[in-house]
């Protein structure tokens with residue numbers, strides 16, 4: 250794989266058309282309907298109307314000059330209710346998207362699960378329930394049977410930490426549960442589902458590159474206090490090693506298992522599971538947004554911040570990529586998401602001169618280049634996001650896009666960052 254430049258999105262955040270062509274509700278449709286769950290009562294019902302405007306959006310991608318477009322498949326669109334046969338009309342949309350991309354010389358990169366679990370599977374127990382892992386593998390094979398002849402790279406899961414912790418422990422994402430032991434069971438079943446999907450796809454003859462995408466960042470102690478170091482160790486354990494150790498080394502870290510036990514949580518591991526979880530993969534997707542600084546009392550956020558209140562820490566990106574290369578050698582990496590929300594302020598003509606986002610992207614791309622110069626095996630960089638979209642519990646307020654979306658008219662207007670990124674890509678050829 251040569252170095253790839255790309256942009257990324259996900260189905261629920263951009264597609265809209267939640268009732269179209271046989272799609273059934275996902276946990277996000279349900280979650281959004283509960284007052285107070287999403288800022289402003291926003292939902293993904295309309296989103297960017299990408300489901301209907303797909304060809305126009307692909308034309309815009311081509312103008313950016315990206316090599317790759319990373320998008321996700323809506324499970325309830327292609328396999329309504331999370332089990333049983335494929336919904337031909339739903340899958341046909343992705344078939345057309347793949348062909349449209351290829352016709353414009355853009356490689357499709359599919360993410361199979363970006364958080365929109367079919368509601369019926371949540372009703373049957375969701376990710377804390379082991380059967381969901383098997384359902385996911387079945388769905389992965391259904392989709393790859395149709396698309397793998399044209400899709401060179403596949404991500405099983407996007408950010409399982411967020412799925413488990415935000416969705417089942419903190420309750421700030423769908424399905425909105427607040428049960429830490431259930432969240433820990435979800436972690437294991439997500440990883441198991443990933444491994445079963447990899448095995449299932451390989452068994453059905455898929456030779457494309459397969460991988461998983463994790464949200465990762467370094468956890469730094471705020472000071473010299475041993476309690477700060479202990480907080481950083483715990484955060485690194487729960488955020489980084491709890492995923493990469495089983496995926497790469499086939500075991501959960503002992504200190505993490507002890508931390509979980511102290512909180513009354515147990516990983517529901519059965520014989521043979523870890524061999525499945527550590528099924529060989531070709532690429533690790535790294536979603537990097539910021540480093541966390543940990544004090545005994547919790548996370549500390551200082552210095553320059555994005556519109557989300559996230560610290561701007563490009564150096565941490567270099568360190569993270571080098572660290573993964575050291576601790577988990579032999580695994581090629583791609584930065585599958587990096588970007589920032591800022592309060593975009595369009596001029597009278599609608600153009601957004603987003604200096605802060607442009608500087609953010611430039612600094613992080615430099616950070617990736619430094620990591621490569623120092624020996625990290627990083628094979629691509631994808632900006633999050635192609636266009637403004639539904640930012641989960643924050644609704645449509647935060648704008649991460651390189652392209653502005655005027656939600657009232659669905660007009661797309663490339664921002665300065667998009668034009669800069671286009672030139673940056675062209676300059677690297």
Ligand code: IFM
Pocket residue numbers: 259262408536586633640649
């Ligand atoms: O919008 C999300 C995306 O869905 C997953 N990674 C982080 C992004 C910004 O919060």
